Amino acid sequence: MKRAIFGLFNRLRFNQKLFLSYLIVIIIPILVLGVYAYNQSKQMLNYQAFQGIDKNVSTISESINNSIERYNHTIRSIVYNKTFQKIVANDYLDLVNLSGDLNNYLSPYFIMMMNLDKEIEKITFYTQSNVPEYGDSVVSYKRVENEPWYSEAVQGSENQWFYDKGLIVTAKFPKFFAERYTSIVYMRINDKSFFKSVTDISQDYGIVIADAQNRIIYANQSAMKTSTLDSREMMKLSEGLVRIGLTEMFLVKKMVPQTNWTLYCFVPAGQVSPNAGTIINATLIVILLCIVSLLVIISIFSKTMIRRIFRLNAMMKRVEMGELNLRVQSSSRDEIGELTNRFGNMLIRLNELIEESFRSKIVQKEAEMKALQWQINPHFLYNTLSFINWKALGSDAHDISYVVTSMSKFYRTALNRGNNIISVRDELENIKSYVEIIQVMGENNFDVVYEIDAAVYEYSTINLILQPLAENAIKHGINQKMSGRGLLQVSARLGKGTVEFAIEDNGPGMPQETIDTILTIQSVGYGLNNVNERLQLRFGAEYGIGIRSRIGHGTVMTVVIPQYMNVS
Structure with a gap:
């Protein structure tokens, strides 16, 4: 011990x-x-x-x-x-x-x-x-x-x-x-009328009246509800504070002069005085205030002696919680001052390393994106598609014109003039154009349903976040169905401070092991892990892609971003 x-x-x-x-x-x-x-x-x-x-x-x-x-x-x-x-x-x-x-x-x-x-x-x-x-x-x-x-x-x-x-x-x-x-x-008297004055005076008291042989002559309602003693046991108790059952009570005895009766009165100790609790509470409050005052004084005095250690510890906690931009410096030359300055230098170096790593990651992702965007010369591509569309219309090949027009919309929204930020409206137009092209190429072998809340159009996002999800749903979901017609559902709505997209297919679904790794593996093309990393780099770790799937029922992929508006 x-x-x-x-x-x-x-x-x-x-x-x-x-x-x-x-x-x-x-x-x-x-x-x-x-x-x-x-x-x-x-x-x-x-x-x-x-x-x-x-x-x-x-x-x-x-x-x-x-x-x-x-x-x-x-x-x-x-x-x-x-x-x-x-x-x-x-x-x-x-x-x-x-x-x-x-x-x-x-x-x-x-x-x-x-x-x-x-x-x-x-x-x-x-x-x-x-x-x-x-x-x-x-x-x-x-x-x-x-x-x-x-x-x-x-x-x-x-x-x-x-x-x-x-x-x-x-x-x-x-x-x-x-x-x-x-x-x-022999005179018989109505006992209820006789003891009426007793009942009126002693409504809150327990009253028992017994004769010389300890036979109960009268007991009021309070006595019958409270007392568990008979008159003989009551006679043995002394006046004052006594315990009856589990309750502390005041017991008072009085003889009635004209008879050999004894009057017993008992009252619960908690009900005897309306001021008792107030006075006792006041005493306890004074004690409590003294203790609290001393605790404050002791706390101030102890903290004064170790204030610099306490301050350094507080700054370390703030750094631990992610606040890395603190300026930590001390003019003291003792051991605590040296410890503080070394911690400050370490924090500066740590920030430099984090900044260097973060910038390297952003540059890498931007380079990958730009490389993907500039794989095709936009000017040449648009002229070519426009020429094909003109020829198709001249030959009454409207299906070819439809595909070319959809492809033109797709690449216009995908390239977005080299900008990384795009309106939600254009991002949704991008996925619609992509799905239209795939439907024509697959001879409309699946259906598509759009559930778009018009309120999302006023917000912005980074581009090319929905097309990879739609491509994954068609390729690994709808195209893998063994029977029945495929269905792709695209929805967009506002949440609590967020914009939420959902791409759902009715394919065979995927096991949990695949879900756990699909956002971490690096695919050959522009995969889901690239989209998830771009979202989290731009908006924070709490945003990104979520996946739910049931074997035999399909898969739902969601994208959650903040309600962001591009002011540039």
């Missing part, structure tokens, strides 16, 4: 080593201070968040306590009502008086209370006395003696709150009239 680290360090460049050494010395204290500041900010924010949650939970607990106090007051007003005490103790000499109190006092009183408070769903007296049952208002204790809340209500001394398929509160009647009997009042 140690050897690998030293090997990696030795492979670094000098400016990288210098930069890395400064970076290690400076960035470590910055990171330590940044982490410390981050942790302090986070602790402060957590404390503030916990205080805010605790305050809200206190408000919720106070709201619940007020509601409980209200119902405790209501149920106390019932158990201390002399008439109700008399009814449950059955302290009547006859049933007429009992019936009068039940019908004229108890029922109207219950109806009034439930009308005044819509949250009260039911009020029932459960008595151990022998008072007759009266609807749902007065019921024998035997109907509920097996209910889990009943024994606790009988044994308790004050108002008791339970959750048994709904929220209920009970209270015992005092034994003023019948010491051997125990009677209780």
Whole structure:
């Protein structure tokens, strides 16, 4: 491991080593201070968040306590009502008086209370006395003696709150009239209405309320979606930042004073404060800005020490990318200055060699072209062809006149008055004349189709680039067909900044090995490799001839040149 680290360090460049050494010395204290500041900010924010949650939970607990106090007051007003005490103790000499109190006092009183408070769903007296049952208002204790809340209500001394398929509160009647009997009042309250204030206040909090036996009395939607703990596990957790499942949460506990309930509130740590992320992000941004500033200073300082090496390296990269016309020179007399001047002299010599080779190649190609053009004396040739045409017309030999006229057009465009640049229109006329001559000579044994976009006519090209392709397509494609009529297709169109020509035949095609070598071999005449070299010398290596072929389907040869206009 140690050897690998030293090997990696030795492979670094000098400016990288210098930069890395400064970076290690400076960035470590910055990171330590940044982490410390981050942790302090986070602790402060957590404390503030916990205080805010605790305050809200206190408000919720106070709201619940007020509601409980209200119902405790209501149920106390019932158990201390002399008439109700008399009814449950059955302290009547006859049933007429009992019936009068039940019908004229108890029922109207219950109806009034439930009308005044819509949250009260039911009020029932459960008595151990022998008072007759009266609807749902007065019921024998035997109907509920097996209910889990009943024994606790009988044994308790004050108002008791339970959750048994709904929220209920009970209270015992005092034994003023019948010491051997125990009677209780049972009041059922709509839990959704009772906890509505809790739901409104704690929309973003998870709220769970449990009694002394850890039985859940209430849980809001957030708690049911988030919490994976039961009340017993919650009781074991301490207040503060806890982990519930995979989420960090703030847990706050509050007792409800009027009951033995415990209120648990838990909130995801990421949602407790809208400013927490801003403050922490600000701390991280400051740290990042310090690090970036130091990196800039370190970079400037390290580059200043090796500026000349860096500059020489940059110039070498530019030369490597093909920029050979740079002037490299240094007035310094140290080793770096000598290295710079020697590189500059080498670059000058390299440019001279490239220029000499390039000019030699152009002269050679131009000489080959001129030699090809001047193989025939143009003046003599045109006079001769004109005489033949005149004689043919005089003898009504129109086919001979057609061939002579096509040949005259062909050589006029091919020779182009000795100019190497020709319009695209004339280059296309050249290939048309050539194809017409070949068709007459071959007795029209193949068809030809031209698809020319008129927009290409405004551009120029070097001459004699299409005729060799057409000759190759006829000679090696159409003439080699074993059956069927030959077809030659010539097209020209504009591309994205280019002019694109295509010569296609329906011959037998050629294998890939032939395609790979056809542009490199030197043929006897003016072959495709000559055309490709001329195109690339004039327009660049990205232009030239392309070949696609399928055995049995034919060959497509393309020529791509830039959209060039001859301004001379």
